[in-house]
Amino acid sequence: xxxxxxxxxxxxxxxxxxxxxxxxxxxxxxxxxxxxxxxxxxxxxxxxxxxxxxxxxxxxxxxxxxxxxxxxxxxxxxxxxxxxxxxxxxxxxxxxxxxxxxxxxxxxxxxxxxxxxxxxxxxxxxxxxxxxxxxxxxxxxxxxxxxxxxxxxxxxxxxxxxxxxxxxxxxxxxxxxxxxxxxxxxxxxxxxxxxxxxxxxxxxxxxxxxxxxxxxxxxxxxxxxxxxxxxxxxxxxxxxxxxxxxxxxxxxx
Amino acid sequence: xxxxxxxxxxxxxxxxxxxxxxxxxxxxxxxxxxxxxxxxxxxxxxxxxxxxxxxxxxxxxxxxxxxxxxxxxxxxxxxxxxxxxxxxxxxxxxxxxxxxxxxxxxxxxxxxxxxxxxxxxx
Ligand SMILES: C[S@@+](CC[C@H](N)C(=O)[O-])C[C@H]1O[C@@H](n2cnc3c(N)ncnc32)[C@H](O)[C@@H]1O
Numbered sequence: 001x002x003x004x005x006x007x008x009x010x011x012x013x014x015x016x017x018x019x020x021x022x023x024x025x026x027x028x029x030x031x032x033x034x035x036x037x038x039x040x041x042x043x044x045x046x047x048x049x050x051x052x053x054x055x056x057x058x059x060x061x062x063x064x065x066x067x068x069x070x071x072x073x074x075x076x077x078x079x080x081x082x083x084x085x086x087x088x089x090x091x092x093x094x095x096x097x098x099x100x101x102x103x104x105x106x107x108x109x110x111x112x113x114x115x116x117x118x119x120x121x122x123x124x125x126x127x128x129x130x131x132x133x134x135x136x137x138x139x140x141x142x143x144x145x146x147x148x149x150x151x152x153x154x155x156x157x158x159x160x161x162x163x164x165x166x167x168x169x170x171x172x173x174x175x176x177x178x179x180x181x182x183x184x185x186x187x188x189x190x191x192x193x194x195x196x197x198x199x200x201x202x203x204x205x206x207x208x209x210x211x212x213x214x215x216x217x218x219x220x221x222x223x224x225x226x227x228x229x230x231x232x233x234x235x236x237x238x239x240x241x242x243x244x245x246x247x248x249x250x251x252x253x
Numbered sequence: 254x255x256x257x258x259x260x261x262x263x264x265x266x267x268x269x270x271x272x273x274x275x276x277x278x279x280x281x282x283x284x285x286x287x288x289x290x291x292x293x294x295x296x297x298x299x300x301x302x303x304x305x306x307x308x309x310x311x312x313x314x315x316x317x318x319x320x321x322x323x324x325x326x327x328x329x330x331x332x333x334x335x336x337x338x339x340x341x342x343x344x345x346x347x348x349x350x351x352x353x354x355x356x357x358x359x360x361x362x363x364x365x366x367x368x369x370x371x372x373x374x375x
Binding site for chain 2: 048073074075076077078080084086089090093102104105106107108109112113114115116117118121
């Protein structure tokens with residue numbers, strides 16, 4: 001039997017760059033690894049509309065298109081990518097072009113200009129947000145700082161994104177999010193739980209500088225369990241850390 | 254930017270009630286061929302605002318779409334082909350999108366609409 005060809009993702013040599021645009025880094029790779037780990041599910045999910053918020057170099061959205069492509073050619077899915085940094089938007093179009101794939105790129109805050117028309121329509125949203133804890137005034141500054149500056153606990157932009165994502169996701173929609181343990185991901189999961197989402201840890205990775213946790217959310221309208229779980233944030237936090245440690249144990253094996 | 258995306262965009266300046274559809278001022282339009290996929294078009298047809306699409310296509314120089322939303326689009330292959338061309342093959346490269354209510358212009362450069370708002374607009 002012939003060996004399975006390696007999964008196709010964006011080729012780092014063909015990712016365009018600019019000194020004011022975030023370069024693919026451990027967080028970007030971890031997010032793409034989460035998408036790869038979920039590739040079979042994503043193909044069965046059969047999305048029509050996928051979006052990346054904060055596309056930076058375009059490494060992630062290009063990888064998403066490529067890893068769905070074998071079963072879902074580019075003309076089966078509409079892809080959108082947004083970024084507040086006009087240079088990032090441009091670099092993303094260059095990266096897409098270098099890989100021969102299509103997505104429309106828009107310069108906008110989160111998904112501001114898409115929210116009205118796309119409410120309840122997006123099947124997959126991927127986000128690697130600015131998550132580094134910084135002084136609040138650094139958030140949203142012009143240039144490269146806005147790529148990482150996340151304000152208090154690194155949550156300023158993330159917390160603004162959650163309601164938007166909730167509004168955009170279709171009934172079957174999935175949401176992949178990069179977080180650090182210092183963002184208090186259990187709180188993020190609880191906030192999403194209160195909006196009716198279940199969650200799962202897709203990837204956990206510790207680098208020299210950061211402890212990355214990639215989360216996946218999907219709607220789970222089990223009202224009863226929702227109320228029970230949301231009742232105490234303390235028990236929720238311990239449930240989260242249990243999940244995280246069992247995930248790390250599994251990884252070590 | 255293709256017209257499928259234009260059909261999803263609105264101007265959300267604070268206080269604007271009718272920020273859709275954005276008028277197109279086209280300076281440069283290109284065409285790129287895409288393989289025809291009727292299933293995708295049938296799915297998208299439900300989400301498309303027809304009048305906005307007809308108008309947008311016309312501003313890019315394509316006037317083949319019927320004025321009124323066709324009732325039986327799903328079975329009409331020749332119509333689906335036109336829809337395919339309008340939605341997926343025409344790219345607005347340079348120009349602007351104009352808010353129908355305020356007249357605010359959003360530039361489109363190298364195919365990328367800049368929809369960022371000024372501080373006093375949010
Ligand atoms: C950590 S970088 C991730 C870039 C790329 N997705 C990756 O994984 O390599 C975060 C990106 O989000 C963008 N960004 C920051 N604030 C944003 C906002 N409010 N709306 C949209 N994008 C934003 C930044 O410009 C930057 O490109």
